[in-house]
Amino acid sequence: MLILRESYFIYVRNLKTWLAQPWMIVAAVLSSAFMFLFFGEPLRGITALPGFPADDYQAFLAAMVIVMAVVFSGSDMAMVLLTDMMSGYVDKLLLSPVNRFSILLGTLLIGGTRAMAQVLAIILVASAIGVRFEGGVLGILGVIVATTLLGVAMGCVGLIVAMRTRSVQVTVNSWLLFMPLAFLTSAFMPRDLLTGWFQVAVGLNPIEYIMVAVRAVIIEGWVWDSILPGIWILLATTAVLVGAATYEYRRATN
Amino acid sequence: MTNGPAVLVEGLGKTYPGGVRAVDGISFEVERGEFFGFLGPNGAGKTTTIKILATLLPKTEGRVEVAGLDVTRDPKAVRQAIGVALQEVGLDDLSKGRDFLELQGLLYGLSRAEARERAAELLELVGLSSVADRRVGSYSGGMRRRIDLAGALMHNPGVLFLDEPTTGLDPQSRIAVWEHLEELNARGVTIFLTTQHMDEADRLCRRLAIIDHGHLVAEGSPAALKAGVGGDIVHVAFNSDDSADDRVDAALAAVRDLPGIRQADFAERGLTATVSDGGAAAPAIMTAFQDANLSIANLSITRPSLDDVFLQHTGRQIRDSDADGDAEDRMWSQWMGVNRR
Numbered sequence: 001m002l003i004l005r006e007s008y009f010i011y012v013r014n015l016k017t018w019l020a021q022p023w024m025i026v027a028a029v030l031s032s033a034f035m036f037l038f039f040g041e042p043l044r045g046i047t048a049l050p051g052f053p054a055d056d057y058q059a060f061l062a063a064m065v066i067v068m069a070v071v072f073s074g075s076d077m078a079m080v081l082l083t084d085m086m087s088g089y090v091d092k093l094l095l096s097p098v099n100r101f102s103i104l105l106g107t108l109l110i111g112g113t114r115a116m117a118q119v120l121a122i123i124l125v126a127s128a129i130g131v132r133f134e135g136g137v138l139g140i141l142g143v144i145v146a147t148t149l150l151g152v153a154m155g156c157v158g159l160i161v162a163m164r165t166r167s168v169q170v171t172v173n174s175w176l177l178f179m180p181l182a183f184l185t186s187a188f189m190p191r192d193l194l195t196g197w198f199q200v201a202v203g204l205n206p207i208e209y210i211m212v213a214v215r216a217v218i219i220e221g222w223v224w225d226s227i228l229p230g231i232w233i234l235l236a237t238t239a240v241l242v243g244a245a246t247y248e249y250r251r252a253t254n
Numbered sequence: 255m256t257n258g259p260a261v262l263v264e265g266l267g268k269t270y271p272g273g274v275r276a277v278d279g280i281s282f283e284v285e286r287g288e289f290f291g292f293l294g295p296n297g298a299g300k301t302t303t304i305k306i307l308a309t310l311l312p313k314t315e316g317r318v319e320v321a322g323l324d325v326t327r328d329p330k331a332v333r334q335a336i337g338v339a340l341q342e343v344g345l346d347d348l349s350k351g352r353d354f355l356e357l358q359g360l361l362y363g364l365s366r367a368e369a370r371e372r373a374a375e376l377l378e379l380v381g382l383s384s385v386a387d388r389r390v391g392s393y394s395g396g397m398r399r400r401i402d403l404a405g406a407l408m409h410n411p412g413v414l415f416l417d418e419p420t421t422g423l424d425p426q427s428r429i430a431v432w433e434h435l436e437e438l439n440a441r442g443v444t445i446f447l448t449t450q451h452m453d454e455a456d457r458l459c460r461r462l463a464i465i466d467h468g469h470l471v472a473e474g475s476p477a478a479l480k481a482g483v484g485g486d487i488v489h490v491a492f493n494s495d496d497s498a499d500d501r502v503d504a505a506l507a508a509v510r511d512l513p514g515i516r517q518a519d520f521a522e523r524g525l526t527a528t529v530s531d532g533g534a535a536a537p538a539i540m541t542a543f544q545d546a547n548l549s550i551a552n553l554s555i556t557r558p559s560l561d562d563v564f565l566q567h568t569g570r571q572i573r574d575s576d577a578d579g580d581a582e583d584r585m586w587s588q589w590m591g592v593n594r595r
């Protein structure tokens with residue numbers, strides 16, 4: 001199909017652009033390693049709390065490091081698109097006879113790829129510091145597939161921000177938008193041990209269910225009761241956000 | 255390509271969100287194979303018009319057909335038929351020059367082999383072969399314009415839209431681009447070019463439209479437009495210390511009384527007169543100066559330039575407005591987040 005051929009060309013171009021900026025990749029991996037270091041070490045004692053589900057706090061933390069990295073990658077995608085908009089390259093693509101949606105698809109797919117690469121790197125770092133993945137190789141594959149999808153979904157949020165605002169000052173700060181999504185979660189402590197409004201807010205955050213599922217695969221293995229809600233919510237969130245980004249994109253390019 | 259002129263514009267108007275009326279009901283046609291110029295000062299509406307013709311910007315009203323196709327109903331076919339190089343080159347700084355061109359080719363439906371071959375050919379043509387494998391971000395301003403132009407040519411379009419293609423080029427590269435455009439035109443490519451340079455319009459375009467504040471103020475061949483100014487320009491320079499003198503007033507009065515003089519004024523330490531026939535009027539003008547006891551340093555007779563045409567139709571010099579203001583505004587609005595559509 002023509003649209004796939006065109007999307008592929010645009011995807012490869014986006015991939016080259018990303019690989020041409022190795023510092024982006026190094027920084028992404030480093031920031032994840034820092035998370036293990038700066039949160040994992042001081043909070044190690046939490047595992048002694050009654051009711052804490054894991055013996056190894058780094059293993060507990062791994063889900064948070066993975067999901068958080070992917071959530072914040074949405075902000076990077078906003079900047080990626082805005083850069084192309086400001087350089088006029090998006091106009092160049094729009095002047096060509098390619099299907100409008102090939103351009104969108106080629107961009108969303110790079111969001112997924114970046115998320116996937118980053119998650120892979122985090123899993124390597126986690127293994128290096130001794131985290132064991134109870135879900136096994138299949139579990140790791142599952143986590144990678146799920147977080148790639150999440151990367152696409154968060155990329156959609158970033159694209160909407162860039163297209164709506166067309167503004168550098170808003171877009172460079174768009175990580176603020178992702179902060180509640182990432183932190184209103186059981187990132188550091190299981191939900192049962194949280195209290196008050198925070199616990200309520202965590203229950204309303206879709207990202208929480210995805211994080212719970214990823215964590216289950218890592219520290220417990222295939223516990224479907226924890227995993228299935230995460231899968232449904234991930235699929236629903238992705239569908240809604242891809243729909244919203246497509247709508248916004250159609251509006252912006254007409 | 256289908257039938258019809260290369261460009262057909264009828265009653266085209268564009269009001270930007272926010273209320274700026276950039277194009278206010280213009281109509282014109284460009285024949286196939288023509289070299290057509292769109293001449294106007296900063297903010298006249300040139301870029302707005304070209305973006306509408308190139309399907310990048312929606313029009314507010316009017317009818318626009320390019321290559322015989324309606325830009326609103328059939329944008330994809332229009333895009334395939336045209337090549338576009340915008341005023342703000344839209345380059346991908348992190349890609350290599352060659353990759354940029356090859357991708358352009360692929361997006362217009364060339365096969366990989368065709369794209370590779372055509373890119374090499376165009377790199378040669380625009381003189382960028384030696385830097386083809388360097389990142390576009392490292393190119394100079396002139397090189398960027400040239401790679402952008404090459405990108406617009408990848409799919410051999412029948413109609414070419416160029417928005418100020420030589421702005422920012424050194425004189426040598428400018429002439430190289432001109433020669434290349436003339437060659438393309440000779441091969442049958444229709445060219446629609448905007449410019450604020452009179453000399454460029456004069457040299458290249460077989461026909462021009464002059465746009466100012468969103469209106470077309472004149473249209474025709476450069477020769478016809480200049481003939482419309484009516485006659486020649488005679489400029490007489492005399493010694494500067496004489497300029498405050500009574501003798502100058504006497505000379506001016508005498509010149510104004512001569513037959514065939516349309517207009518005579520002091521300008522630039524001398525006298526500038528518009529006359530129906532410069533050769534015939536010059537001796538009488540010299541006599542008038544002699545009678546007033548003024549020594550002439552220099553006398554020149556020139557045909558009117560497009561500058562004079564612009565002056566005649568708008569009462570202003572095209573150079574009055576300043577080019578950098580717009581670029582700064584653009585930076586600022588991008589930073590602040592302004593809807594650019």
Ligand SMILES: Nc1ncnc2c1ncn2[C@@H]1O[C@H](COP(=O)(O)OP(=O)(O)OP(=O)(O)O)[C@@H](O)[C@H]1O
Pocket residue numbers: 270271272274275276294295296297298299300301302303341450580593594595
């Ligand atoms: N996105 C926009 N939103 C609002 N007004 C705009 C926009 N783009 C252009 N304008 C306004 O429309 C008018 C015409 O602008 P345009 O860019 O078409 O002029 P131009 O003839 O290309 O000028 P220049 O020689 O400086 O490139 C100007 O008053 C400009 O400020």
Ligand SMILES: [Mg+2]
Pocket residue numbers: 300301302341417
């Ligand atoms: Mg312009």
